[in-house]
Amino acid sequence: MSAAQDTPVARRLQHVNHIIIVLSGKGGVGKSSVSTQLALSLRASSPTTRVGILDVDLTGPSIPRMLGLDGHPVHQSSDGWVPVYADGVEARLSCMSVGFLLKKRGDSVVWRGPKKNAMIRQFLGDVRWGELDYLVIDTPPGTSDEHLSLLEHMAPVHSKLSAVIVTTPQAVALMDAMKCLSFTKAVSLPVLGLIENMSGYVCPCCGEISNVFSTGGGEEMARREGLHFLGSLPVDTDLVTLLDAAEPKGPESRAEEGSFELMRRGTVQALDAATEVNKTSVLNDTSS
């Protein structure tokens, strides 16, 4: 750890190998769904992989519901906050979200920037993440307080950071994804690739594919901007239902699903490629 400063955040995250930030610019394109699936597939990729998922969408946390962890409390230990484990005793998928800290599910978190900043610092510095292969960070839409805070607090571990951008195929969403890409450039955050979500919907009665939100826009943007295209995910009503259901998800849930597997593989490959380039950095990725 050559230039690493010794901050509480750096100390907490020193045993985390890769930190993947899921960004989108636009809301409702599936950041949380992609984060959840990415975390589940990474976890399923080997029996010893340990994955953490941090939800920094403070005013609209969706991760607890998607992992079926609604209403779980966060415990405090002498060594910091204990994250909520989505897979019980195996404890290979740890999760933290402001959703766990709310008393009632209808409670709103009405916070301005400085309070959000403090919460994010606590999530990074006070949570006992332990040793993780991957920490997936789900973000709120936009390029504002939460994003700047994240980057700022994780500056000491910047070499472990990378981002995945999620978009839907419409022009309106692509425009925001472009803004997001400009953001990553401004803060020199390497982008692993682009995921196009909600591309095409298969009618359950006739099998006809409708492009509800148009199609192909993400791939086109990836080509134009020289990004890896990590794949397109169709609209899948079963997935929506599954993520919506309150029961805990089995770790296998949809991890084997073809497109997610592709997305995971693409992400890991991009990560490995980035690691190759950064051989001098702290990433000695012999395990994966």
Added chain:
Amino acid sequence: MIALQQASAIPDVLSVPSNAPEHCPGTESEQAGKADACAGCANQEICASGQTKGPDPALPFVRERMSNVKHKILVLSGKGGVGKSTFTAQLGWAFAADEDLQTGIMDVDICGPSIPTIFGIANEQIHSSSSGWSPVYVQDNLGVMSVGFMLPSARDAVMWRGPKKNGLISQFLKDVDWGTLDYLVIDTPPGTSDEHLSIVSYLRESGIDGAVLITTPQEVALQDVRREINFCNKVGIKVLGLVENMSGFVCPSCKGESQIFKASTGGGRKLAEEMGVEFLGAVPLDPRIGKSADYGVSFLDEYPDSPATTAYLDIIDKIKAQLGNDNDESS
């Protein structure tokens, strides 16, 4: 129109504006003038003296401008991507269909402005005159203001923390020459944070008629709407009603209806009942809505026969009824 004050120049939103440091805690915060970031800031002394904690100096100007606006409506959602901007646009077009009504659309989603694209005016710019910044007009009686008009190119990101966003929102309210409006529809970003608190506090004196909440049928979205209703109650904004968007999808080839986003917990209707707010209606998912938004044309005018158009118009009538029909005699 009287010039209320010398309108300030249109800011270059990509530069670090004025002289605030990047981590300015906000002039009204407890930390003002005392935080680490304040060291070296030209305003440190003023902030530390506590003068800035008084009422915002912009308030009287906002009140003056807003005195000519009859109805102010917020479009809120909690969750992103449920169709706030699309709904705002349809609402604007529907109001503007009446030639005697003046409508304004204000986009306070600073980091992801979609309103210019949806109205097909993405390449327009704002002009400043002695009476203020003039909004971009889609048609004679429909003016639009968005940060999207201030960016050199659509790919530029606005990376701002709260205080800077608040500053721009106050300028939208006090420096924009809205003229006399019957309706001002305000499109918001997802969540309950700086933008929402600012718009509510700036408009408290002039009064907000109410908020229209948008949701999709899944529980993940409904959760966020519960939070948004909770927010409205906390800050004292009347909820005009709840709209369920993307509810059901009609396959263009077989006309069979299916649910893309299943209402596993009863959807918007049940939530509205539960929370005691009016359910304004459900709008089915029509791929042409998204396409209209991408091309910047009015869905209501382009596809008057779509079931979604009927649903939209029905909802808009209900909103109009709630706001009262005092517009007819006054025009």
